[in-house]
Amino acid sequence: MxxxxxxxxxxxxxxxxxxxxxxxxxxxxxxxxxxxxxxxLSIGDDTEPLDIRAYDPELWEHVKGLVQDEDWGKVASQTAIFVENHVREWAGNPTDKKGEPLYSNVLWQTVLADDSEFRLGQRSAEWQGWRSLGIGFSLALRNVDVHRIQRRDDAKRYAIGVLGLGSLLLTQLRYEHSEILNEE
Incomplete structure (x- = not known):
């Protein structure tokens, strides 16, 4: 100057x-x-993420009270639970050979399999990428956030990231398969 x-x-x-x-x-x-x-713009204010319209509306409705309370650990865990529950319900509650409900990475492997009607993307590499994203969401985020309480200095940033990835998976499923999702 x-x-x-x-x-x-x-x-x-x-x-x-x-x-x-x-x-x-x-x-x-x-x-x-x-x-x-x-x-x-880049970090939002203390009460809400940058733009709530950027998130899946049902997911946002499920976690917005936790965001307002700044309960970031619960935002992450509830996002993971909500996303997995929705995917399971949308796919018609798939079960394993014993009749047990699918969960975690097995759910994503099944729902987003190459021969599944719910696979995401237009070609093999995209199918694999979306499936890997779902499996990663489950193994890296869902497992840690559902099985233990995390104490992090960056809890807000982490929770908003989990919320974003969960929202992305739901949004893409709705975008590509809204006509076959078991939504009420």
Whole structure:
């Protein structure tokens, strides 16, 4: 930032230095305001994520009270439970050979199998990618958040990330298969 005149000349008005300093201060304030605005966009405020319209509406309805209470551990675990429950119900409550309900990675492997009517994507690599994403959601996030309480310094960021991934999986299933999902 420049807070003075660039070139001084004879006959320069006495207030030129003051005006240059004020102009520099105005520019600095503008940069600071823009930086604060960008930070607010990137991390949201303390009560809600950036834009609730970005999340699956049913999932958001399920966790919004927890978000408002800033109960980030429960946001993550309830997101995982909600997503798995919805996928299971949408797929007609699939069971294993013993008649037991499928859960965790086995649910995703079955529901998003290459020959499943619920597979996501248009070609083999995409099918595999979406299936891996679902399995990863289950193994990396669901298991840890459902089986133990996490104490993290970044609990909010983590919970919003889990919420985002869960929402993405639900959104893609609705986008590609809304006509066959067992929704009431």
């Amino acid at each position: 420049r807070y003075g005149v660039m070139v001084a000349w004879s006959g320069m008005p006495d207030n030129a230095w003051d005006e240059a300093r004020h102009e520099g201060i105005r520019k600095a304030c503008g940069y600071l305001d823009a930086a604060i605005y960008e930070l607010k």
